[in-house]
Amino acid sequence: VGLLRFLNDVSFNLHLEELLQYVSKAAPKTQLEYDYDGPSMKTSVPGPRSQALTKQLGEIQNVGAVNFFCNYEESRGNYLVDVDNNRMLDVYTQISSIPIGYNHPALLKLMANPNHLSTLVNRPALGILPPENFPDKLTESLLSVSPSGMTRVQTMACGSCSNENAYKAMFIWYRNKERGHNMPSDEDVSTCMINKAPGCPDLSILSFNGGFHGRTMGCLATTHSKAIHKLDVPSFDWPMAPFPRLQYPLEEFTRENAQEEARCLEETEDVIVKWRQKGNPVAGIVIEPIQAEGGDNHASPDFFKGLRNIARKHGCAFHVDEVQTGGGATGKYWAHEHWGMDDPADIVSFSKKLLTGGYYHKDELQPYRIFNTWMGDPSKNLLLAEVLNVIRRENLLEEVTRSGKALLNGLYDLQAQYPGILSRARGQGTFCAIDICDDATRNSILLKARDKGVLLGGCGDRSIRFRPALIFKEYHVHIFLNIFNDVLAEHK
């Protein structure tokens, strides 16, 4: 109803075609009119309506993680509106998954176009019966932002499925390499049916302390961020290497950080050798360019170059998980582009801001045996193609770089002002974070900020992560910093 009212306001009694033209002309003009001018709080959060709905939903499913209920129709741009009519500046964006804000007019226009109805109501089994425009849509969306050296892409439904299938692709590639050809032996075929080697081989994926790669059982064996993710779920005997624990700002601790990274690289290589010796060789290495869920941990391009070389040396595939970092928030489409490498990875997975899950891969990591019923969703590719158009048209990567600098500088200032509370401000683009003195204070700050109209998320033991949409401008940064400052002043 809210959205309809909004559409009616601007185009009462127009034909759909005319309405579409109107939105089309208006969109490039300015983002401003599709955004609110600031937070507006009517109740503490969750308000009474959210509480009633939480109770209602509690009869149907676990609501332990529900923050509040949203009025998505009334939400606009950087502002999320809740069911109690509270309007919050959203610096968390649905766990970093809303690329260009709420109800972007370009996306509304796209979805209102009757040409796309068929894509919405006829979801195909993409692996067997793709739609006519599928190659073109892939080319215009995902392939138009391919990471360096990658011309092939496989879509999937979510981040976990993307990583699961990327791991499978690496295992199959590794076994083919071991065999010297693609033909499994009779023993491979018979043993795999009962979950035994050599058909189901003893192979592993190496991951890092603090890493997060999803929660399905393969992914979960490479996730090492919080116990709550892993508890009580059987796992694989796969190796974990240390992720560098750097000091910030990075440029002030180059020597110390280089030492820490050298230590981690050395241990990584030791672990690879050790797992090979115990008969469970590492087929692939998976890593985030910035560990997100695990606490926004950065590492230098040199570290990643070193790791890439170790992967090559030991014959392991190198998988860069860009599920949270991908899509522009670091100021580039892919965070790993900041490494400046020609051949940065064998596999790059994505989801969240890309709206569809999936992974790019090298030619040789492309087994026929990666398959499931849906293999993605063309309606999400459609949205993604338009999101990328908006990013280009509105120069959003430049905007992100500019807003990101303002955000990080603001965090440095606050850190200087509140040294007892804040430390380790860090970030790339608007993909920023800061540490709070302890977990209890962190949680109190998150709730107080929310009651003042700023929605944030935590990560790691005691960090706050900033994950605004790509349309988060410098003036949004200042709105945020002012409110954050107020919250900190109360905690001083």
Next chain:
Amino acid sequence: VGLLRFLNDVSFNLHLEELLQYVSKAAPKTQLEYDYDGPSMKTSVPGPRSQALTKQLGEIQNVGAVNFFCNYEESRGNYLVDVDNNRMLDVYTQISSIPIGYNHPALLKLMANPNHLSTLVNRPALGILPPENFPDKLTESLLSVSPSGMTRVQTMACGSCSNENAYKAMFIWYRNKERGHNMPSDEDVSTCMINKAPGCPDLSILSFNGGFHGRTMGCLATTHSKAIHKLDVPSFDWPMAPFPRLQYPLEEFTRENAQEEARCLEETEDVIVKWRQKGNPVAGIVIEPIQAEGGDNHASPDFFKGLRNIARKHGCAFHVDEVQTGGGATGKYWAHEHWGMDDPADIVSFSKKLLTGGYYHKDELQPYRIFNTWMGDPSKNLLLAEVLNVIRRENLLEEVTRSGKALLNGLYDLQAQYPGILSRARGQGTFCAIDICDDATRNSILLKARDKGVLLGGCGDRSIRFRPALIFKEYHVHIFLNIFNDVLAEHK
């Protein structure tokens, strides 16, 4: 363009509102006008345009499984139209995932309604920030067809994610039971971070020979249908029990089949005891009511009742995987409803025809720790609610039962006529299958049927499975049987 032309045909120059009214009035009248009157073949399949597109897509991803490219805009009801303008009666429906045919007017109308634009462009993180209408939408869609004894449901993005998370729920439930409470020990917490017991416990899921439960790594460890699914992917040491290999028609072999089922139940119990003795107890049992991918293998209600009792006796959760069987094709919403049990399962998972993945579960299998970013997609719940309305309004479950009888009787007749080619005709509702004398003949029949305008799928070693949409009427059965008869006559 095709769909737009179609919409224009019926409503040239109407306002959107009027168009919607038109569709709304027309829909209940009859399905006929939204269906074609029969197959129409212009080329062999894949035709030249499909071949060109396959080559184009081959530059981007593996196309080893692509059959042909589709014109979804021109497809209607039970007929899939390809890019070479071939129109095929679809008895496979995107691997059993299209519930009420292509471009159903009720779904077109729903997606053309501007009230739903916001749901299409603002995908929330459902676990933390659900939309206002989420409890109502769940109630009106999934909960309106809850299996017996189940009042709780969790949505997920796809079938594999549904099963992965159902397994996790069973593991967590089992560990809580073992501990006697929900609080993990310090040792649980510290060991889980490095993939070790007791935090990541040695627990297993028991599955069945010939079962299929998905292809992510947890699911894959319970899948035992074809080697190609499992080859080269590491697995868990989890037990597999025999699924009954029955003789058809079931009612003619009750004594032999009862013996076979008793044998399988006995072995299942032995396996559970054995795995407990070796320190890897069975936390849950997962089974399909009809093994689909594995060859359309049926078992009797008595078998499932016996299995349910074994699960209770040994303290294992009982998970019925209805990803392929659910959604009405057996003549009931859930195939397991044919068992006639009050308390058939602890968990029932779904996807495909339900348009969203997810699982129903008992209260006690509801851990806070089941979580991911999206946890489903409200735009799919929206479609599902309307699909269920159509099923009720058009009495589609009754239609399925009627069409299914005609289909199975037709298969019995053909089997009598071609005893050298056909055997073991079987089915429930339109969820039918028949065996072919050998794999090569099966594949030749599938291709010939396709060239004559009938799209079918294989399953198991040498079966053909029939998976029409719920709008497949008796006259569609006859169109199919006539063409199938022609194909068989050529093979005689």
